[in-house]
Amino acid sequence: MKTTRSTAPAPTAQDEYTVDVFTVVNGAPVQWRVDTRTTLLEALRDSSGLTGTKRGCDQGACGACTVHVDGARVVSCLMLAAQVDGRQVTTVEGLIDEEGRLHPLQEAFVRHDAFQCGFCTPGQLMSAVCLLREGRAGSDAEIREYMSGNLCRCGAYDNIVAAVREAAGGGA
Amino acid sequence: MRAFVYDRPDAVDEAVASVAADPQAAFLAGGTTQLDLMKDGVWTPDRLVDISRLPLRGILVESQQLKVGALTTMEQLAAEPVVAQRLTFVREALLAGATVQLRNMATIGGNLLQRTRCRYFRDPTVAACNRRSPDSGCAAVDGVARMHAVLGVDERCIALHASDVAVPLLAVEASVLVSGPSGQRRIPLSEFWVRADEGPSIENVLGHGDLITEIDVPLLPQGWRSGYLKVRDRASYEFALTSAAVAVQMDGDMIADIRIGLGGVGSVPWRAREAEEMLRGTHVDPVRFEQAGRATMASAFTVPGTAFKVDLAVRTLSRQLITMTEATR
Numbered sequence: 431m432k433t434t435r436s437t438a439p440a441p442t443a444q445d446e447y448t449v450d451v452f453t454v455v456n457g458a459p460v461q462w463r464v465d466t467r468t469t470l471l472e473a474l475r476d477s478s479g480l481t482g483t484k485r486g487c488d489q490g491a492c493g494a495c496t497v498h499v500d501g502a503r504v505v506s507c508l509m510l511a512a513q514v515d516g517r518q519v520t521t522v523e524g525l526i527d528e529e530g531r532l533h534p535l536q537e538a539f540v541r542h543d544a545f546q547c548g549f550c551t552p553g554q555l556m557s558a559v560c561l562l563r564e565g566r567a568g569s570d571a572e573i574r575e576y577m578s579g580n581l582c583r584c585g586a587y588d589n590i591v592a593a594v595r596e597a598a599g600g601g602a
Numbered sequence: 603m604r605a606f607v608y609d610r611p612d613a614v615d616e617a618v619a620s621v622a623a624d625p626q627a628a629f630l631a632g633g634t635t636q637l638d639l640m641k642d643g644v645w646t647p648d649r650l651v652d653i654s655r656l657p658l659r660g661i662l663v664e665s666q667q668l669k670v671g672a673l674t675t676m677e678q679l680a681a682e683p684v685v686a687q688r689l690t691f692v693r694e695a696l697l698a699g700a701t702v703q704l705r706n707m708a709t710i711g712g713n714l715l716q717r718t719r720c721r722y723f724r725d726p727t728v729a730a731c732n733r734r735s736p737d738s739g740c741a742a743v744d745g746v747a748r749m750h751a752v753l754g755v756d757e758r759c760i761a762l763h764a765s766d767v768a769v770p771l772l773a774v775e776a777s778v779l780v781s782g783p784s785g786q787r788r789i790p791l792s793e794f795w796v797r798a799d800e801g802p803s804i805e806n807v808l809g810h811g812d813l814i815t816e817i818d819v820p821l822l823p824q825g826w827r828s829g830y831l832k833v834r835d836r837a838s839y840e841f842a843l844t845s846a847a848v849a850v851q852m853d854g855d856m857i858a859d860i861r862i863g864l865g866g867v868g869s870v871p872w873r874a875r876e877a878e879e880m881l882r883g884t885h886v887d888p889v890r891f892e893q894a895g896r897a898t899m900a901s902a903f904t905v906p907g908t909a910f911k912v913d914l915a916v917r918t919l920s921r922q923l924i925t926m927t928e929a930t931r
Contacts, residue, residue, distance in 0.1 A: 446607045447605050447606070447607065449608050465605075466605070466606055466607065466608040466650075467603045467605065467606065467640075469637070488641065489638050489641065490634060490638060490703075490704060493701070493703060496703055502677075502706040503702055503703050503706060504703050504706050504707050505634075505703045505704065505707070507637075508633055508634050508637045508638060508704075508707065509633060509637070509707065510608070510630075510633065510637070510650075510652075512608050512610075512652065513630075513633070513652060513654060515610075557702070557703065560702070561702075564702070574838070575837075575838050576702055578701055578837075578838035578839040579700075579701025579702060579703045579704065579839060
């Protein structure tokens with residue numbers, strides 16, 4: 431469900447450098463009272479304790495902090511927490527289903543050993559979930575192009591591509 | 603990051619008034635360039651006026667043009683079917699830029715206003731930057747230069763305008779609608795940016811409080827063909843070393859009409875008018891393609907790190923001209 435400006439309460443700051451943010455994270459309503467400078471990444475990790483979202487470069491270059499805002503993948507380090515007021519945020523913690531089972535893509539990552547140190551993995555997963563929805567898993571080249579916003583310094587790319595391909599129904 | 607007040611008005615005129623009233627205020631849209639610069643301490647607004655909820659998102663398709671709301675994201679514009687059909691080089695340039703994550707955030711209006719990627723500009727500990735501080739010098743001219751401009755620059759500043767999509771938008775003669783403290787006006791993109799050699803600290807003609815609300819993009823007439831070729835250091839998620847946006851209308855093996863934009867080379871997105879004039883009404887001839895490229899690059903100002911761009915730009919344009927003219931034969 432998309433929440434529009436008309437139903438979202440405006441932030442009511444306690445002082446001019448503080449902002450109140452009302453949002454929904456992984457289906458649950460959340461309120462943050464944060465410094466205006468707080469990024470979405472910082473609010474998720476430090477205010478909500480959702481540390482699955484990783485801080486890599488903190489400048490939009492590595493993709494480790496990828497989350498979904500209203501269903502679209504974004505890098506949370508380049509978005510202010512205030513900008514998700516009234517919006518829906520999904521993090522890697524939100525990929526499991528109601529019974530606590532892993533997302534099929536997570537299963538595929540495990541099966542294909544699609545990581546070494548694992549630091550980039552939450553961002554890789556959040557990006558790849560959108561890639562599948564966007565219908566951009568037509569070939570290995572297409573998967574690589576549409577995963578190019580997620581760097582893996584261990585170099586697990588071949589296995590990541592294999593996991594995404596399998597999750598897309600293209601076989602192992 | 604310097605502390606700032608966050609404000610989110612409901613209407614364009616409120617947003618304009620809010621920024622216009624405060625010399626230290628600025629608009630915030632997609633934020634992909636802005637937050638980066640704020641973290642680096644290069645850009646230090648005291649008040650951010652978040653325009654991202656204003657009703658300036660979406661594309662209106664008319665018979666001869668697109669009216670693109672300034673807050674339309676790069677992904678949204680790339681997904682518009684009419685763009686794929688009638689402005690192929692715009693779609694290709696969009697999808698060759700950044701990553702899906704950034705294209706979901708970055709707006710078209712913001713893309714036109716993106717700041718240079720010059721690493722000396724983005725490092726406030728570097729004192730010499732005429733773009734940041736007038737008359738302080740230019741560290742890049744004697745420094746490590748590669749992702750820098752060779753056209754519209756001189757020894758005072760070699761900052762590159764790194765946008766991909768701005769290149770075909772300029773070639774197709776798009777214009778922006780601007781709302782400002784003194785009302786609305788339209789600015790053709792050909793008059794929008796200011797070259798570094800015409801004033802290194804001024805990037806465009808907008809004044810404080812001016813807000814781009816819409817980009818009007820003429821559709822290429824039926825029968826035209828267009829494409830965008832981007833040459834870069836890695837295959838994806840990298841700025842252009844050189845790029846060429848070409849649209850042609852062929853008549854047999856003759857070039858009836860043509861539009862050319864070059865990226866990766868200018869302090870502003872570059873329209874190659876000399877090349878267009880040399881090629882309009884001529885038969886397909888790769889030798890002439892190269893001559894047209896040479897004529898465009900004749901005024902290049904290079905430093906050791908950017909000298910390679912002259913040949914690379916000529917070859918990028920030649921190759922794209924061959925591709926675009928062969929496809930119709």
